[in-house]
Amino acid sequence: MKFPNDFKFGVSTSSYQIEGNGFEDGRGISIWDTFAATPGKVADMENGDVACDHYNRYPQDIELIKELGVDTYRFSLAWPRLFPNGGSKREQRGFDFYDRLIDELLAKGIEPLATLYHWDMPQTLEDRGGWADRSIVSQFTDFAIAATEAFADRVTNWVTINEPWCVTWLGYGSGVHAPGRQDVDAAIAAAHHTAMAHGAATRAMKQIAPHVRTGLALNMTTYRVEDESDRDLMDLKTLMDGELNRWWLDASMYGRYPTETAAAYGASLENVVHDGDMDVVHSPLDFLGVNYYSDSFIGLPRPEDKPAMFGGAFPFPQRSNGTAPEPHTDMGWPITPRGLYDLLMRIKKDWPEVTDIAITENGAAFPEGPGSDGTVDDQRRVDYLASHLQSVADAAADGAPISAYFAWSLMDNFEWAEGYRKRFGIVHVDYETQKRTIKNSGYAYRDLIAEHKASCNTLVESLA
Numbered sequence: 001m002k003f004p005n006d007f008k009f010g011v012s013t014s015s016y017q018i019e020g021n022g023f024e025d026g027r028g029i030s031i032w033d034t035f036a037a038t039p040g041k042v043a044d045m046e047n048g049d050v051a052c053d054h055y056n057r058y059p060q061d062i063e064l065i066k067e068l069g070v071d072t073y074r075f076s077l078a079w080p081r082l083f084p085n086g087g088s089k090r091e092q093r094g095f096d097f098y099d100r101l102i103d104e105l106l107a108k109g110i111e112p113l114a115t116l117y118h119w120d121m122p123q124t125l126e127d128r129g130g131w132a133d134r135s136i137v138s139q140f141t142d143f144a145i146a147a148t149e150a151f152a153d154r155v156t157n158w159v160t161i162n163e164p165w166c167v168t169w170l171g172y173g174s175g176v177h178a179p180g181r182q183d184v185d186a187a188i189a190a191a192h193h194t195a196m197a198h199g200a201a202t203r204a205m206k207q208i209a210p211h212v213r214t215g216l217a218l219n220m221t222t223y224r225v226e227d228e229s230d231r232d233l234m235d236l237k238t239l240m241d242g243e244l245n246r247w248w249l250d251a252s253m254y255g256r257y258p259t260e261t262a263a264a265y266g267a268s269l270e271n272v273v274h275d276g277d278m279d280v281v282h283s284p285l286d287f288l289g290v291n292y293y294s295d296s297f298i299g300l301p302r303p304e305d306k307p308a309m310f311g312g313a314f315p316f317p318q319r320s321n322g323t324a325p326e327p328h329t330d331m332g333w334p335i336t337p338r339g340l341y342d343l344l345m346r347i348k349k350d351w352p353e354v355t356d357i358a359i360t361e362n363g364a365a366f367p368e369g370p371g372s373d374g375t376v377d378d379q380r381r382v383d384y385l386a387s388h389l390q391s392v393a394d395a396a397a398d399g400a401p402i403s404a405y406f407a408w409s410l411m412d413n414f415e416w417a418e419g420y421r422k423r424f425g426i427v428h429v430d431y432e433t434q435k436r437t438i439k440n441s442g443y444a445y446r447d448l449i450a451e452h453k454a455s456c457n458t459l460v461e462s463l464a
């Protein structure tokens with residue numbers, strides 16, 4: 001596998017999924033606290049109160065990151081740690097925590113990449129309508145300004161919003177994620193307000209700190225249609241592609257929404273888009289973050305079909321769970337590494353203005369834990385990562401402008417509605433003891449990075 005010489009390897013996490021330290025040091029209540037406390041929402045009624053206790057154990061976790069040999073670490077800021085009730089009243093202990101984290105990363109030679117919003121909105125803001133209410137745009141922009149003022153002296157690369165599709169459609173459409181609303185109009189409003197929030201925040205951040213680079217982390221997929229001669233299925237693909245792959249990308253790069261999908265949203269969208277909004281939305285990305293896990297299969301559903309990832313599109317007819325091939329990960333998501341290559345090549349072709357792509361998440365859930373000898377033999381994850389990294393390398397060789405890859409995730413963590421039973425880490429976490437054990441996939445990733453660096457050094461030496 002050959003990567004560009006300046007290619008960066010990283011690992012990714014998010015605040016609510018790993019930090020724990022729920023309500024100490026002044027952290028306010030987030031929508032995920034509320035959602036997790038609602039019976040029937042999260043498996044086994046688990047929550048992020050303790051999680052991986054990263055809030056207290058971050059120095060050891062940074063040691064682990066160092067041991068893996070990665071160049072960069074992507075984490076998110078917990079909004080309710082910095083502003084417990086949204087609004088403007090700061091909690092200094094929250095700022096201090098991220099100061100310590102960033103300083104420790106830099107001291108160890110690891111470049112921080114900060115995500116502003118990875119789903120833990122202060123509950124008070126949701127009580128005012130959350131992403132479905134227009135006021136969230138200015139609230140988010142104020143939060144982005146405060147974070148920039150505090151951390152941009154040390155953090156250059158920022159993701160504004162992680163997976164706005166999930167925020168929108170899982171949070172407000174299907175309700176399987178916090179805040180758990182099931183309201184298509186609210187979801188369509190959220191689709192617009194997340195796009196506006198990215199644009200408004202980006203402009204404000206760059207005014208204060210012109211050197212910052214901002215991007216969105218979009219969960220993107222390659223759609224496979226069961227029968228391409230079926231007009232209905234192909235039309236459905238266009239709608240779903242517009243809803244998931246193109247919505248935020250066309251919005252930020254070109255200041256417009258995909259025509260067919262916007263038309264399908266109809267008056268629900270027209271009612272929330274005010275004059276001048278699309279100028280706010282239009283805010284070209286410095287880099288595109290791609291979170292890729294799986295292809296999606298569009299076909300006529302049969303009772304025996306397993307639902308494919310992101311297969312449930314809203315508000316379109318539920319005809320999207322086509323036959324997904326085996327094998328699957330523990331999430332039931334098909335393993336389709338070539339889809340990542342195809343996606344990257346599509347981005348190169350369809351959005352030539354995107355000049356920098358980072359794979360901000362890629363990984364797989366498998367349950368393996370330590371065996372009798374203490375090691376974690378997670379060969380399926382080793383294979384998953386290797387095959388997807390191969391696709392990244394191939395796409396880079398074929399001219400896709402990819403500069404970085406972040407494995408999801410540094411360590412096992414709170415997998416949202418699935419609680420702790422789905423493990424994505426390349427480091428195993430024993431939640432009873434908080435012991436961390438690097439899995440074989442972590443060692444394989446470390447070795448791949450070391451080989452890459454060695455081959456770059458050899459090249460430099462041979463040129464000297």
Ligand code: IFM
Pocket residue numbers: 014017163291361408415416424
């Ligand atoms: O754990 C999540 C992450 O928070 C967002 N992207 C997908 C991951 C796996 O489901």
